[in-house]
Amino acid sequence: MYKFAIKNKVYNDKTVGYLYYDETAKTYRIEIPVNVKSVEAPLILSDFIRKGKRELDHKWSLRWVQGRVTPPERQNIGQVLKNNGMKFYSEFPLLLKNQGRSCQDECYIEQVK
Numbered sequence: 001m002y003k004f005a006i007k008n009k010v011y012n013d014k015t016v017g018y019l020y021y022d023e024t025a026k027t028y029r030i031e032i033p034v035n036v037k038s039v040e041a042p043l044i045l046s047d048f049i050r051k052g053k054r055e056l057d058h059k060w061s062l063r064w065v066q067g068r069v070t071p072p073e074r075q076n077i078g079q080v081l082k083n084n085g086m087k088f089y090s091e092f093p094l095l096l097k098n099q100g101r102s103c104q105d106e107c108y109i110e111q112v113k
Helices: 043-050 058-066 077-083 091-097
Strands: 002-008 014-022 027-031 107-111
Antiparallel strands (some): 002 107
16 A cells, blocks of 8 residues: 655645555545645645545545546557556556646645655
């Protein structure tokens, strides 16, 4: 099981969530700490906070991950995979390679030991 802190650079690298990845089951889960305000979190997490929910199931956690990596239907996906030393598409290695960064916000992930 991998655990990552989801950090927001805008808020002094505040941890706004925890992303868990079970490599055996290939499932994701996100937990949002109670001290995180919706304005501090990335969009999907922010929506959950406003609804009073602090846990995202696999479906929503995967959706968050997919929004942060190159999509499999991208026109030049073969070249993207080759450039990243990958033989087949998988969200997890792409997520690690770009530290979960997205052009939509200032959040990134950092592995928690």
